[in-house]
Amino acid sequence: MAAILQAVGATTALSSTNSFDSKRLRFSSRRSLSVGKGNFFVVRSDGRSNGCYPRDRRAGQLVTNAVATKADSSTASTASKPGHELLLFEALREGLEEEMDRDPSVCVMGEDVGHYGGSYKVTRDLAEKYGDLRVLDTPIAENSFTGMAIGAAMTGLRPIIEGMNMGFLLLAFNQISNNCGMLHYTSGGQFKIPVVIRGPGGVGRQLGAEHSQRLESYFQSIPGIQMVACSTPYNAKGLMKAAIRSENPVILFEHVLLYNLKERIPDEEYVLNLEEAEMVRPGEHVTILTYSRMRYHVMQAAKTLVNKGYDPEVIDIRSLKPFDLHTIGNSVKKTHRVLIVEECMRTGGIGASLTAAISENFHDYLDAPIVCLSSQDVPTPYAGTLEEVTVVQPAQIVAAVEQLCQ
Amino acid sequence: MALTHRSSNLLRPFTTAVFSSTPSLRRPFSSSADDTTTITIETSVPFTGHKCDPPSRSVETSPKELMTFFRDMAKMRRMEIAADSLYKAKLIRGFCHLYDGQEAVAVGMEAAITKKDCIITAYRDHCIYLGRGGTLLECFSELMGRQGGCSKGKGGSMHFYKKDSGFYGGHGIVGAQVPLGCGLAFAQKYSKDETVSFALYGDGAANQGQLFEALNMAALWDLPAILVCENNHYGMGTAEWRAAKSPAYYKRGDYVPGLKVDGMDALAVKQACKFAKEHALKNGPIILEMDTYRYHGHSMSDPGSTYRTRDEISGVRQERDPVERIRKLILSHELATEKELKDIEKEVRKEVDEAIAQAKESPMPDPSELFTNVYVKGYGVEAFGADRKEVRAVLP
Numbered sequence: 001m002a003a004i005l006q007a008v009g010a011t012t013a014l015s016s017t018n019s020f021d022s023k024r025l026r027f028s029s030r031r032s033l034s035v036g037k038g039n040f041f042v043v044r045s046d047g048r049s050n051g052c053y054p055r056d057r058r059a060g061q062l063v064t065n066a067v068a069t070k071a072d073s074s075t076a077s078t079a080s081k082p083g084h085e086l087l088l089f090e091a092l093r094e095g096l097e098e099e100m101d102r103d104p105s106v107c108v109m110g111e112d113v114g115h116y117g118g119s120y121k122v123t124r125d126l127a128e129k130y131g132d133l134r135v136l137d138t139p140i141a142e143n144s145f146t147g148m149a150i151g152a153a154m155t156g157l158r159p160i161i162e163g164m165n166m167g168f169l170l171l172a173f174n175q176i177s178n179n180c181g182m183l184h185y186t187s188g189g190q191f192k193i194p195v196v197i198r199g200p201g202g203v204g205r206q207l208g209a210e211h212s213q214r215l216e217s218y219f220q221s222i223p224g225i226q227m228v229a230c231s232t233p234y235n236a237k238g239l240m241k242a243a244i245r246s247e248n249p250v251i252l253f254e255h256v257l258l259y260n261l262k263e264r265i266p267d268e269e270y271v272l273n274l275e276e277a278e279m280v281r282p283g284e285h286v287t288i289l290t291y292s293r294m295r296y297h298v299m300q301a302a303k304t305l306v307n308k309g310y311d312p313e314v315i316d317i318r319s320l321k322p323f324d325l326h327t328i329g330n331s332v333k334k335t336h337r338v339l340i341v342e343e344c345m346r347t348g349g350i351g352a353s354l355t356a357a358i359s360e361n362f363h364d365y366l367d368a369p370i371v372c373l374s375s376q377d378v379p380t381p382y383a384g385t386l387e388e389v390t391v392v393q394p395a396q397i398v399a400a401v402e403q404l405c406q
Numbered sequence: 407m408a409l410t411h412r413s414s415n416l417l418r419p420f421t422t423a424v425f426s427s428t429p430s431l432r433r434p435f436s437s438s439a440d441d442t443t444t445i446t447i448e449t450s451v452p453f454t455g456h457k458c459d460p461p462s463r464s465v466e467t468s469p470k471e472l473m474t475f476f477r478d479m480a481k482m483r484r485m486e487i488a489a490d491s492l493y494k495a496k497l498i499r500g501f502c503h504l505y506d507g508q509e510a511v512a513v514g515m516e517a518a519i520t521k522k523d524c525i526i527t528a529y530r531d532h533c534i535y536l537g538r539g540g541t542l543l544e545c546f547s548e549l550m551g552r553q554g555g556c557s558k559g560k561g562g563s564m565h566f567y568k569k570d571s572g573f574y575g576g577h578g579i580v581g582a583q584v585p586l587g588c589g590l591a592f593a594q595k596y597s598k599d600e601t602v603s604f605a606l607y608g609d610g611a612a613n614q615g616q617l618f619e620a621l622n623m624a625a626l627w628d629l630p631a632i633l634v635c636e637n638n639h640y641g642m643g644t645a646e647w648r649a650a651k652s653p654a655y656y657k658r659g660d661y662v663p664g665l666k667v668d669g670m671d672a673l674a675v676k677q678a679c680k681f682a683k684e685h686a687l688k689n690g691p692i693i694l695e696m697d698t699y700r701y702h703g704h705s706m707s708d709p710g711s712t713y714r715t716r717d718e719i720s721g722v723r724q725e726r727d728p729v730e731r732i733r734k735l736i737l738s739h740e741l742a743t744e745k746e747l748k749d750i751e752k753e754v755r756k757e758v759d760e761a762i763a764q765a766k767e768s769p770m771p772d773p774s775e776l777f778t779n780v781y782v783k784g785y786g787v788e789a790f791g792a793d794r795k796e797v798r799a800v801l802p
Contacts, residue, residue: 107596133596139626141619144585148620151589154574155524157596178579179586187567187575188558189779224780247782 083266089259091233092122095240096160098269100130103158106244109136109149110162110199119164120200120259146172146197150179153193158244166201166253167213180249181224196243198252202293202343203391205257209379212387216253216320217349227320228274229253229292233263235318238272246274253320255293277324283313286401287331289354290341291317294392298341301397310401320350329362336367337404341392346374371400441470445739449674450731456656458663458692461681465673469741471517473750475672476732478516479509480751482533483729484758485542486702489532489549492762493706498549501578502563504702505533507670510728511636511696512537514675515604519683522599526574526587527606529564530636530700534606538573540566542761553771560771560779581607581614584633588620591631591691602630602686604679610641612655621691625662628690632682633659635695636669642704643713656695663689669696670726699726 086094100106107130108123114137117124127135138145142163149159163169169176176197183191203212216227226248230236236254243250280295281302290298295316302312313331317324332338338358342351351372358370373392380390446464453460486506492498505512508530515525516537527534532545540556548555549563557565557576566576574590577583587605594601611617612635624631635655639646646653656664663685667678678694685692699722703710710719736742 133627136627139619139622141616141623144588144616144619144623147582147585147616148589148592148623151526151574151586152593152596153589154586155590155593155597157593174579174582175585179577179582183575184782185779186557186561186565187569188556188560190557190567190569191574192782226781 083264085262085264086233087259088230088233088236088254088261088263089120089122091237091263091265092230092240092254093124093126095237096123096244097126097129099241099244100126100134103244105156106158106160107134107136107152108160108162109138109145110160111138111140111164113137113162118162120254120256123162142168142171143175146175147179149195150175150183150193153195153249154183154191158194158196160196160198160244163197163199165211165213165256166199166215167210169197169199169215170213170218173218176219176225176249176251177222181222184224184248192247193249194247195249196240196246196252197249198240198243198254200254200256200259202253202255202257203375203380203387206382206384206387207256207380208382212380214344214349214375216251217344219251220321220350220353225249225251225321226274227251227253228318229255229320230318231255231258231292231295231316233261234265235272235278235316237265238270239274239318241269241271242274245271250274253292257293275319275322275324277327278316278318279313279327280316281312281314283311283335285311285335285405286313286337286339287328287335288312288314288339288341288397288401289317289328290314291320291350292343294341294343297392297394298397301394301401304394304398305401308398308402310405312401317354323354323357325357325361328358329365332358332362332365336365338366338370339397339400339404340370340372340374341397342372342374343391344374346372346377349374368404371404373397373400441468444468445472447673447735449668449677450671451668451674453674453678454656454666456654456659456664456666456693457661458665458685460665461677465677467673467676469739472732472736472739472741475513475517476729476736476747477750477754478513478537479672479729479732480754481542481757482506482509482512482536484751484754485532485536485545488758488762489546490702490706492546492549497766498563498706499551500562501529502549502706503530503704504706505530505700507701507722507728508636508638508696508698509533510672510731511606511634511669511675511698514672515634515679517672517676518679519602519604521571522601523683524572524574524587524590524594524601524603525606526583526590526603527576528580528583528608528611529576529578530608531564531566531576535566535568535573535576538568539571540568540573542758543764546762546765547768550765551770552765552768553775554765554768558771558775558779560775581611581616583607584611584614584617585620587633588624588629588631588691591624591629591686592627595627595629600687602632602683604632604634606634606636608641609635609637609639609646609653609655610644610649612637612658613650621659621662621693624691625659630686631691632679632686633691633693635693636698637695638698638700640700640704640713642708645713654695656693659691659693662691662693664693664695666695666697669698670722670728671731672728 112119113123114127114132114135123135146161149161152159180193180195183193201213201215219227228239230239239252243252288298298314302314305312313335315331340351340354342349344350351374355370355372373396375391381387444466446466449463449465452463483506486504489502493502512533525534544556548557551559553559557567564576564578567573584605584607587603590603637655641649656666665678668674682692682694701719733747
């Protein structure tokens with residue numbers, strides 16, 4: 001069950017990632033994660049801190065106007081070490097391992113996470129290091145092992161539940177909705193459920209309808225949970241750590257096709273803010289909001305758009321619940337046009353909620369109706385040509401921007 | 407086909423129940439606060455074991471314990487009956503599932519364990535909450551939706567919790583609490599606490615798949631989980647023989663040992679829970695089936711008489727009532743007089759009435775409470791407050 005990423009189509013869509021590795025370091029976070037304890041570095045774009053945490057030494061070397069499609073690799077001279085390169089699943093594992101080292105109450109449970117090492121290798125070798133109880137191989141019983149993790153979390157443990165594929169967690173929907181999301185409220189604040197539910201979802205390479213589901217649209221209404229989607233090794237590690245440290249239940253959406261992305265990430269410890277969006281490429285003409293795999297389709301379209309003379313601003317929203325309306329709002333105020341590119345279904349997806357949220361909050365700043373490109377409302381077909389048409393392709397993004405900017 | 411009406415066999419084994427205790431030791435009149443003398447009493451029915459040796463029928467108890475049982479059960483009984491009236495007076499709304507008739511399970515279990523052991527149950531949770539140390543005022547406040555309730559009025563009848571004494575609720579969805587209970591046991595094993603978790607469920611929930619999934623995992627990893635089936639023979643309106651091919655719930659664990667207990671006998675429950683705790687700490691999960699009965703219907707919207715006869719209900723009340731059993735024990739052992747017991751009941755009634763009066767006067771939750779406790783405050787959700795009602799996005 002290795003990640004299927006080396007197909008030709010994938011590499012072309014992702015080639016643009018290498019060009020803005022180093023830039024990402026600077027635009028990731030505007031605020032610190034104010035967890036009461038711990039001493040960690042948070043990457044800042046503006047150098048301001050709230051006074052409690054050590055200042056980021058790199059703040060002085062901002063490059064504010066990086067056009068990310070340039071193939072330059074001016075790895076800016078940072079005072080810190082150059083960092084290390086790794087793949088996204090390794091970044092997730094690194095984050096997980098660091099948190100398990102730091103806090104003995106962090107444990108992992110899921111199918112084949114232990115001896116097998118995880119179906120996407122995220123938990124490889126962890127069982128040897130931490131033992132079978134901390135990296136627990138469960139039987140195929142999503143409903144009950146999710147329930148077990150939540151019960152354990154009620155007593156103070158911090159379990160990470162891995163769904164081998166997010167679609168399987170539909171079986172655990174009751175536990176996630178009622179017990180995970182609502183228990184803090186219905187117990188009047190007595191119980192905290194600091195679980196992390198993570199797993200790969202999204203449309204892969206011809207995996208079939210049941211293994212290509214996008215569960216973020218189903219979970220988004222559950223009160224009491226937070227949802228984040230990672231898209232690069234850098235934010236994968238940062239979001240994993242933030243999710244584990246959060247006292248709220250967090251669902252971390254990974255994507256089947258992104259596990260083998262390579263990037264250079266800092267050697268120092270860093271934690272990202274769960275509720276913050278990431279500015280991928282600043283621009284002036286149109287705001288493109290996206291997350292997870294569609295980020296790469298958008299960046300590929302951005303290359304074409306730049307050649308045609310447009311200047312799109314690309315924001316990876318990362319936080320699916322709650323939306324980072326601050327970043328998004330600032331962008332809307334600047335560009336006045338919004339295009340949402342997502343992998344969810346048209347009906348009831350994240351894009352639909354985001355459209356409503358932006359219309360509600362920033363209506364006065366919009367010069368054109370919000371355009372939302374989503375996947376078709378069909379079960380994902382097996383045939384490759386059909387599957388390609390199910391999800392949004394870069395050509396459609398280019399066409400939509402052109403129409404929006406008329 | 408099991409569609410023919412089967413006569414109730416709920417009364418048959420127990421007609422001689424009460425009298426089996428009299429041959430035991432007779433003591434001269436002793437003060438009810440006496441904790442040191444031991445009385446040995448035989449349970450009404452022997453235990454039946456599945457893949458384990460059942461414990462002995464002789465239970466050791468003390469006068470103090472018996473008096474506590476009586477007082478606690480009387481309080482629980484009184485509380486549930488008062489809740490019935492409050493519901494009919496529309497002060498309690500929604501769902502209200504009453505526990506009267508099953509009190510012996512709650513008090514017997516408490517007598518065998520500590521507050522560090524965990525209990526988790528479904529929605530028939532008022533009395534378990536009391537047993538775990540909750541107060542009448544908190545109960546009634548929560549039932550009436552006041553802010554002084556145990557869940558600040560936001561949970562309701564089905565969501566009573568008491569974290570500091572190991573009571574994990576209070577769950578509305580049938581069967582969902584059993585995996586949670588196994589999770590509690592997992593955490594206990596992880597932290598090497600030497601404590602156990604009791605996950606209570608009913609005969610209706612016994613047919614849920616997640617129960618067997620959780621049981622499999624508990625047995626696989628030797629978790630100190632004790633699954634207690636409070637078999638009151640009816641899953642809402644469906645009798646057990648119409649819902650389960652095998653209503654021997656203590657055997658349904660197959661490879662997991664089980665014990666069938668007379669759930670109307672608080673001493674038998676105590677003995678079984680003590681046995682189960684020792685077993686779970688050494689050998690992993692065990693199933694206890696408590697043979698019990700509820701006098702009320704499934705909930706307040708169920709009259710309780712369309713699927714069973716009134717004769718059956720009154721028969722059980724006469725022959726097997728848990729409070730009466732303890733009363734007879736106390737009287738036969740001359741631990742208190744008839745009048746003293748009546749006085750206790752009067753006191754309890756007064757306590758309950760006072761708690762109700764106080765709860766009626768207490769305030770409703772503040773409207774701002776709608777948005778509190780959705781997320782844990784201060785942990786990474788400050789950008790806007792994770793529920794955006796608190797802080798709207800403000801552009802610079």
